Amino acid sequence: MTVCDLTYAYNEVSGGIRTYIDAKRRYIRDHTDWRHLLIIPGAEDAFSQNGRLATRRIRSPVLPGAAPYRLIWRVDKVLRALRRRRPDLIELGSLYTLPWAAFYYRRHHPSCRVVGFYHTDLPSVYVRPVVSQWLGERAGTAAFRLAARYVRALYGRCDATVTASPALREKLAATGVHGAHCISLGVNLETFHPRRRSTAIRRRFGVEDDGLLLVYAGRFDTEKRVRMLVEVLERLPGHLPAQHLPAGAPPASLVLAGQGPLEEELRQKAQSTPGLHVVPFVKDKKELARLLASADGYLAGNPNETFGLSVVEAQACGLPVVGVGAGALVERVPEAVGALGPVDDPEAMARNVARLVSEGALRERGERARALVEERFSWTRTFDQITALYREL
Numbered sequence: 001m002t003v004c005d006l007t008y009a010y011n012e013v014s015g016g017i018r019t020y021i022d023a024k025r026r027y028i029r030d031h032t033d034w035r036h037l038l039i040i041p042g043a044e045d046a047f048s049q050n051g052r053l054a055t056r057r058i059r060s061p062v063l064p065g066a067a068p069y070r071l072i073w074r075v076d077k078v079l080r081a082l083r084r085r086r087p088d089l090i091e092l093g094s095l096y097t098l099p100w101a102a103f104y105y106r107r108h109h110p111s112c113r114v115v116g117f118y119h120t121d122l123p124s125v126y127v128r129p130v131v132s133q134w135l136g137e138r139a140g141t142a143a144f145r146l147a148a149r150y151v152r153a154l155y156g157r158c159d160a161t162v163t164a165s166p167a168l169r170e171k172l173a174a175t176g177v178h179g180a181h182c183i184s185l186g187v188n189l190e191t192f193h194p195r196r197r198s199t200a201i202r203r204r205f206g207v208e209d210d211g212l213l214l215v216y217a218g219r220f221d222t223e224k225r226v227r228m229l230v231e232v233l234e235r236l237p238g239h240l241p242a243q244h245l246p247a248g249a250p251p252a253s254l255v256l257a258g259q260g261p262l263e264e265e266l267r268q269k270a271q272s273t274p275g276l277h278v279v280p281f282v283k284d285k286k287e288l289a290r291l292l293a294s295a296d297g298y299l300a301g302n303p304n305e306t307f308g309l310s311v312v313e314a315q316a317c318g319l320p321v322v323g324v325g326a327g328a329l330v331e332r333v334p335e336a337v338g339a340l341g342p343v344d345d346p347e348a349m350a351r352n353v354a355r356l357v358s359e360g361a362l363r364e365r366g367e368r369a370r371a372l373v374e375e376r377f378s379w380t381r382t383f384d385q386i387t388a389l390y391r392e393l
Helices: 016-031 075-085 098-108 122-135 137-155 166-174 199-204 226-238 263-272 285-293 309-316 346-358 362-376 379-392
Strands: 002-006 035-042 046-050 053-059 089-092 113-117 160-163 213-219 253-259 276-280 297-300 321-324 338-341
Touching (some): 002 016, 002 098, 016 035, 016 053, 016 309, 075 098, 309 362, 321 346, 338 346
Parallel strands (some): 113 160, 213 253
Antiparallel strands (some): 046 053
16 A cells, blocks of 8 residues: 655644654555655655655745745645556645645546545634734634635545544534544654753753753644743743742743744744743754753643644653643643643733742653653554555545
8 A cells, every 4th residue: 555645734843743644654564565745845856765664845935934844736746746656545745735745636536545534623723813813803704714614625525534632623513524434643752852951951941850841842833822822931920939039049941942933023032031041942852852851841822732742742741731721631631640720811821820839830740740651542453444544545
């Protein structure tokens, strides 16, 4: 069998979707005799092959305001790549031009199956907020309905649909697409492990063994609520117990690791905010795991997480998560492994952090978080289910 993944969300700083595809390709290489074709945008047309794994890059323009993400508009090149490699199954990881190339290819190759992975709640997360901001609530509601119709038209054409969480499956059902398969994503439990904790990394950020180091790793944009996380750091001194306020050092430190439209703003903010550190996107997964394992807690402010892969990676490293009670975080963060609070409320998040500190609960909840991930999330389990679905089709 030849499996093809079509997506825009694969580049040098991509998050969960790239992690998912890379893990899938390793699984196909190590556990099957299948071939895999990845079609993604790039700065230039290019083709590469490593054994049974092939990658076709199609020259595409950068999306304005979203660099380095690119939009494939040369659908004819996508079709040529599909005709040349003749996949038996195509998985869609993006919602715009690429799905229609897959459907056109299937029309002329009826044995090919198309699976739609609904990674993002397009109507609620992107369309409604943006249109409402510029044109008002009425226009935002109308745009939401139009986007929901588009989602229904697209995923209704798929032979099967997959979501990574029950919450997103419900969102998809609300658009009129029913019967989606819910398959959790996974994490590399060897790479992301508490044993990667490093005193040297803590010292790099001026944090001693008894200090408080918080971390966020991901994209720097408004959707992720990164500005709010900075507010949490600023409010923490008013909530931490006196014994946790070290002399001559910030009461807490927050490392923001990533890239995105707010990067320069955050770097400027770090110059005047004690304890705030902004570092580049960490490409190497082992280095990312060292950073996470060296912290004491993970902050998550995005209310629209569809799975929360970065959260699971932090939990695998033994971190409790302090987040918001919305989206997939409700599923990822039961009370025993962290704390959730209201959306867009930095004061409440700061109180939750301080409560875990004062109760001495950070390490215990972090250990429980690791145990939870070991029980529920592994890439082998994920792709055992994914490939079983492929075979059924």
